[in-house]
Amino acid sequence: MENQKTNNKESKEDSDILVSTPEQDELISLLTKRFPSVPDININHLQEDIELIIESKNIKSTCRLLKDSSELNFNYLECISLVDYEEKLEAVYHLTSFKLKQSLVIKTSISVENPEIDSVIDIWRAADWFEREAHDLFGVTFLGHPNLEPLLLFEGFEGYPGRKNFPINDYKEW
Template structure:
């Protein structure tokens, strides 16, 4: 998505936020972009940093992985926005992490070691978007038959399917 990079402004305005404080203390460069919109904080994370970031956030109190999904920004590059929703039961706060993935090299590290619940979510993203998760224990299709061709939620896949 082409949007101005508001990273520094957002990070400054939300310096008190536990997630931002924890990440800045460990590795400030892992946050590529940040936005605060409709009362929700979104952090764009460098692709290679997603697992360490999740570990850091887990320690910072974000104990629950709500969801992993993806948005296809075809035809712009990087094309896929892998989206993680985290929740902290103790802070009563939500956080969205995004990792942008290129269409030529669609691989992100799986976060199943951090949260086993990512297993199904990542399989769903692989099935419907074709984004690979490195280190996933069982990256098979989950909704569609194993023989299915293509990944239906990609924007270049017709709504009616191929006939």
């Protein structure tokens, strides 16, 4: 642990090129071997997690590959988060492989005009409520999800409260 941290800190000071740890190198080589066309790989020096940046149309095939390949076996979907960058929405998937004892982040952009992405519920059943929540709060449609009823909000709620353009009423004294 200590080594990794100092390693990462140095790399940040030295230049913009990030130095990866041996475990990360191993995962990266596994990933490049498995994928026919290598997606963008990013290393976040703060959290030791490798980020894969992919196109939204490839989400299902990528996830399927990550879970089903016996070397990688990312069997645990931790979280699906959405971030509203106003010009685009970003879906962030946090995965963990119990076999490799490593985590992976998948990031993909979704257009604001047509917020649609394939559901990954066939791959991990954990995706069910995470996707319903994202549908509620950000208005993203997960294609192939069997039931996108409101989860946290009530039926008939208008607007997407997670998004930046949703007004938040400040507390006013009267």
